[in-house]
Amino acid sequence: GTDAGGTPVKGGTLSYASGDAEPTCLDPHVGGNYPQALVSTQYLESLVSRDSNGQIIPWLAKSWTESPDGLAWEFTLKDGVTFTDGTPLDAAAVQANVAHLRDPKTGSSTGYLALAKVASTEAVSANVVRFVLSQPDGALLESLTQPWLAIESPTGLARGVDENCAAPVGTGPFQVESWEKQDSVVLVRNAGYTSPPADADHTGPAYLAKIIWRFIPDSASRFAALQAGDVDVIDNAQPDTIVQAEKGDTITHLDAPRPGASNRIELNSSRPPFNDPLVREAFIRSANVDDAVSSLFQGTATRSYSALSSVEATAVQRPDLFGYDARAADKLLDSAGWTARDSAGYRVKDGARLTVQFPVSTNQSIPAEQSLFEQLQATAKKTGFDVVLTPMDLSSWYTALGENGYDAVSAPYTKVGPDVLRILFDSAGIVPAPSGYFANHAQVNDPAVDALLAEAATVTDAGKRAALYTDVQNKVLEGFYLLPLYDQQNHYLLSSRVSGARAMPTVSTPTFYDAWLPAE
Amino acid sequence: MPGLLAARLAGAVFVLWAVATITFFAIRLIPGDPAEAILGGPGSQTSPEALAAVRARYGLDQPVVVQYLAQLGRLATGDLGRSYALRQDVAPLLVGQLGGTLLLAALALVVAWLFALVLATWSTRGGRFAWYLGSGLEIVAAALPHFWLATALIVLFSVWLGWLPPISTPGPAGLVLPVLTLAVPLAGFLGQIMRESLLTALESPFVLSARARGEGDRGVRWIHALRHASLPAISLSGWAFGSLISGAVVVETIFARPGLGRTMLNAVTVRDVPVVIGVVMIVAVGYILMTVLTDLAQWIADPRLRRR
Amino acid sequence: MSDLEIQADLGRQARAREPRRRRIGVAEALAAAFALFLVVAAVAPSILAPGDPLAIDPLSAFQPPNLAHWFGTDESGRDIFTRVSHGTGGSLVIGILATAIGLGLGIVLGTMAGMLGRVVDFTVNRFLEVLFAFPGLLLALLVILVFGPGTQTATVAVGLATAPGYARIIRGQLISVRSSAFVEAATVLGRGRRQILVRHILPNTLAPLFVLGTLGIGQAVVWASALSYLGLGAAPPAAEWGAMLSAGRTYITSAWWMAFFPGLFIVLTAVTATSLGRALERRLRHA
Amino acid sequence: MGCHALGRAHLHHVGLVDGLLPRAVHRAHRGHRDEPGARPRTTIEARMSQGTGPAARRAAVTPPLVSMLRVRDLAVGFGGQPGTDPVVAGVSFDIAPGECLALVGESGSGKSVTARSLIGLAGDDAWLQAAELEINGSDVLGLSDAQWRRRRGRDVGLVLQDALVSLDPLRPIGREIADSLRLHTTLDRAARRTRVQEVLERVGLPDGRTRVRQRSGELSGGQRQRALIASAIALDPPLLLIDEPTTALDVTVQAQILDLLESLKRHGTAILLISHDLAVVGRIADRIAVMSAGRIVERGPAARLLASPKHEQTRRMIAAIPIDKPRGTRLSSPEGRADAPASAPASASASAPAPAELVLEASGLVKTFRRPDGSEQRAVDGVSLRLLRGTTLGLVGESGSGKTTTARLLLALSRPDAGEVRVLGRPFSAVTERQRRRLRPELGAIYQDALSSFDPRLSVDAVLRDAVRGARHAARQAGNAARDRARVLELLDQVSLPATLLSRRPLSLSGGQRQRVGIARALASEPQILVCDEPVSSLDVTVQAQVLDLLDELQRERGLSLLLISHDLGVIRHASDQVAVMLDGTIVETGDTAQVFTAPRHPYTQSLLAAVPRLG
Ligand SMILES: Nc1ncnc2c1ncn2[C@@H]1O[C@H](COP(=O)(O)OP(=O)(O)OP(=O)(O)O)[C@@H](O)[C@H]1O
Ligand SMILES: Nc1ncnc2c1ncn2[C@@H]1O[C@H](COP(=O)(O)OP(=O)(O)OP(=O)(O)O)[C@@H](O)[C@H]1O
Ligand SMILES: [Mg+2]
């Protein structure tokens, strides 16, 4: 986080400009995406959290136990915590939250999936709640750290989805005062705040009196606003602005890569040409990622050679597999039968061009990333790949994916812990949900991988779990199902007036509980 | 007069009906499922039950014709329905957004008028050089894309000079750049029109007559010429409204201003049918009102129209 | 009214008002020169910029304008002058095609309204009124969302959005020509309907269309670039001006040249088209 | 036919002798001319309601003047170096108080430029040189704009040529008239209003209370002209420059305006009257100066100059006046021979077929228009006309009386609501256009606005070739390009146009040339009937004369039947055998020209005739 020089000052209004889409609902139970996580971190809290070493630490739950068979977890809640509407935090409240997440009417996706193995909940006592599982879940605690499973006031939830969406009620250091659509959410200090996570810098209410949470989709305007002092913090900072900011001393940079998967290009192994591992490897070898990353990100991102974010302790880096080697790529294609080239220089086989359909979601990729794809397109062309980049809005992009109309795709996935591997590479993830959504874009369909993932999910022993995930990663990486690029970028730029801000070690959302501004 | 009014009203109702119909079916054609939009947008891993529940609740499981008729029925009673994505009634939502956009558009129209007037007046009195500079400026201004101009203004006034905020801020300062962005190209168009008609007026015999009575240059301009020059520009203001709304989409996005334009862009991309139809209806009503207003303004400004 | 109608209207007014000028004014000469440059760039861009507009060179990214790269380089080290030159063809084709579509539709609608009697005229007029009540950008947006983004859709969208304007001008022109004294004079001379249509009405209606088309191209280029800016136009890394400008905006605070030059070309193209259209109008009138 | 010609000849004499013209007024200004300095000052003072008004002040301080306006060696030009290519050069004259000097001359001779220069408004790019230029005794050469402004409207008033558009259509006329009061006096609003009403009354627009709130669009042409004059004389300037005050007006209104000018003159105002119409000038001017190509070529007392013109230009102009010139008299005289009978009218009638053959017949024509407010207007209300072969039927009537509408019905350009048109005895209006097409070649038309009757894209050659080819097709003759070309040249020759004009577009022709191309086009099919709608009203008298002569000649040579529409009684009287007078859509009187002009029966016709100005 940013360094706190001097004594914190109470009061003041912090202005935050988000480049992410404006949430359609401030309650992250509904749906469950990153923009919701960003803002809800300020007013909602989870049962547990994670520290910067990846250890689970207490938050609303002060302690927890796992039954020996791994099928029951008991969480003891902090005493004396109340939601901002006065409702006390108790076992019943947690139960209500779980029920809310699992209610189809809520329309939860992220939280709903994370609770897939929870069979039921029981109130052991007023402040002890028991989760009864259908299967052991090694990822349960990690899942519970996420903002999408934060605990909200049952009274609030009872108001109905629409009202709750407009102003969810939590236990956090701030509470939602108002939300002007298309413009801003105003958050004010929760004066009765008592429940900081274990790794917070102070106790008691937050220093800031107010946060104005704005939505400024245009990155140039966002940075200009920060420079002009009209906002104090921006997210989704562009590499060039980060470099520019780091040169001066009026803006500080907070780099907080997201957990879960790395940013990567997944190669669709279910259909030609990438059903041939040789072609997959050739594509990966033909792509000059290193040069692209260094020129486009100007040192703000480091190359990844892993399926997992570098934040994850279990991440396996395999630089040996992902080096740029055009000559090797040529050979691989030759041996895969793509020997001829057409007049434009693309490889052809049986009259078909070696075409790679690459739909790009404009909503999910920052411009630098789209430029990166363009550069990969240019280098892969030398080897003879015709990479067709098609920018799409989110709906069309999901539709294209659902129709299996892609060969390569880059999709972010944020989840705390290595359990993300199960979501991304388990063959169950190939079958689309009713909405057409699926996560296994590489369409890895390997029983060995499935078996390893299933085992890892039930194991809670850290060492054993890590070993299993290492095996999975190696298998996937060696199968050339994906081309890792870099960690999921998550850069905040803060005016140097802001002290004490940090990113949560859970999903790297910023928290302004410890933050303060100098007196006017 | 009552006959004219009735015809006008019937015309307005027809336009509104057609606009609503076109929009309704056009949105149907867009790939993507509104039920998903309701459940937190595309990519949400919703359960089939949830989808079914939502479809039933919003009547999306009905045949299209039924939905269409239901939509028309609601519109006829002034009910714009409920936003899928924003979980809010459309009418109050849009009313909230309307203010910002109207303010922006109105200010831009005023500023554009001022610019155009000043430029037209100046370029018709300063001789050849002023003429060429004036007409050149107008043609260039009219050719400026909003997004490029906005960027240039931000770089100049916010980044380099640091005078004005690059985003909307509570005070009037935050309005300056968005208004300029919208006003400059419009001023280019209005200016061209005004200069032409100003010249026509200045060369007309009635101005010569006024001079022969001893009227000075200023009197001639203010008492005679500008009024004539403003007539064609007034008749353009209905068109200007439409172009300002189009421009607002870009300007509101760049300057992070809440408003109809931005709402519309968001709503269209997430297939939020009620909001899109709502915005389109409001814009159509605005357009119709604007044409009535321009007619009225012309009627006031031009007594020749009053005679019949 | 549309921007086009205004432009057309202006041309009509501009007759006697301008200061007496030489045969070819400075502005016209400049416009013609730039138009020539555009044509060369569109037909044979390699003459102006021999390089490959898509060739990346990550190591020389973000270079400000210099002798080797007149307009600087972009984030992937591509030469912006090369890209702008090679993009001319695409951008102009979008502009010209969109104008052709708009004009074509406008001719069909306008002719129907102007020639086929009152009922058709009434219907077409109501239809146009409805189209006018849609802001042009929204119309384009809907088209693009229905048919998916891309160059072709953007072209069609711009064409559709500009069609009502053309239709109205053409209808007005037709009606005024049809009821003009010289058509009556031809009737008195005993001309048949067809002869009058071919000899008088069509030529006098179509001649202004050249002017309209010229004026329209400039506006269409601006429109198409606005769609590209919203991410709904040409796909990357195509060297289309609007797309380049949109990409360049991201880097506006650190690399202004990336957005400046494509924007400059859009503006210059529109200005050139307007100036030439006006000049053409004058010529036609005084000829 | 013969009896027509006789009747006209007789009439001509009656007109000359009886002189429906010079009345008391005429003699009155003769008196002034004899004593230019005599200015009845007392009248002015009495007239001014404000004793401290500028005119009163002026009257008190200014010594008797010899000259209210003094111009010596005036030269004016546009663009370029001062002194090069002048539009007006070497112009000198004086005007005394109470005197009227008329500046006459053909179109483009520099009359308006001279007038504008005298008030410092020659134009932005104009240069002006003069040896002397004095108004009211003080030098106005080299006045600054601000100094000029203080004089305009107070020392000198100008009434512009384009009266119909010289009042701001967006302002009430009351304000326009009060402008000079506002600019040059300290009168308060109420006083200004009183004065405006006085002035309006003087120009013959009483009922000032409602008038002042009307705008120029709500006034008729004559009312506008008078309001404009009112705005120029609001401050009673001692010098008034009036440019073509009557050109656009009906004779009746014209007479009112001339009366007004006379009364101004009587009250001591010095007037510079510009016109190309000598008949108008003759009624009011004391002295006349004739301009040609920017110079004054002849000058002298009005009576003398009109009676014995010396300069060729003057003679041509006087000859061109159609009034009281018998039928068959040449009006245009390129050789300078006025009044030379071209040929005996009788010889023409000899070649004509039986006199009573009816070629064009209209019965009970009705045409109703719907006004924008929904009410109906009967533009033509039961009009019946009969045109005999080889004769001319004149249709007169004031503006808006339905003449053009009638012509359009006759030509089947619009469909009558009732009634029928028959051409050469066959139904014309009641049949389809396809059936009509066979009769079309027999019926030619000449339009009031010749320019807009030509396709702007086509050259003269193309226009005529189209017509020739159309006529040939109609006659089902085979033909070739060479034959067509020969015919085109023949037509051109008939209308006395040189073949060099063939490549030109109508836009670049002069008014007279255009009108003649129009006639040539109409003649291409050798029609038996020509409908001419105001063929000369937009033309200069000299050009008008050429056109009228041409029509006359054609009738004589080819036995054409003409329907001649005009609001100009002079033209009608000169050129027609029979006359129909139209008023508000109905024909109020018809008869032989001679009979109608000598013994008008209908009061409207009587009032029209009474208003015609004559050369003294
Ligand atoms: N502002 C001007 N710039 C250039 N030439 C002009 C200008 N005004 C008048 N002229 C020219 O000066 C000449 C005299 O024009 P003027 O208007 O005085 O003629 P006029 O005798 O009043 O003719 P008319 O009887 O048609 O009114 C014409 O050839 C005209 O083209
Ligand atoms: N197409 C039309 N629609 C409506 N009213 C018309 C139309 N044509 C003529 N009128 C009206 O009919 C009346 C007669 O017009 P017309 O043109 O026949 O007069 P005119 O005698 O030719 O006058 P002028 O001498 O001014 O040419 C006028 O009041 C005119 O306003
Ligand atoms: Mg004149």
Ligand SMILES: [Mg+2]
């Ligand atoms: Mg007429």
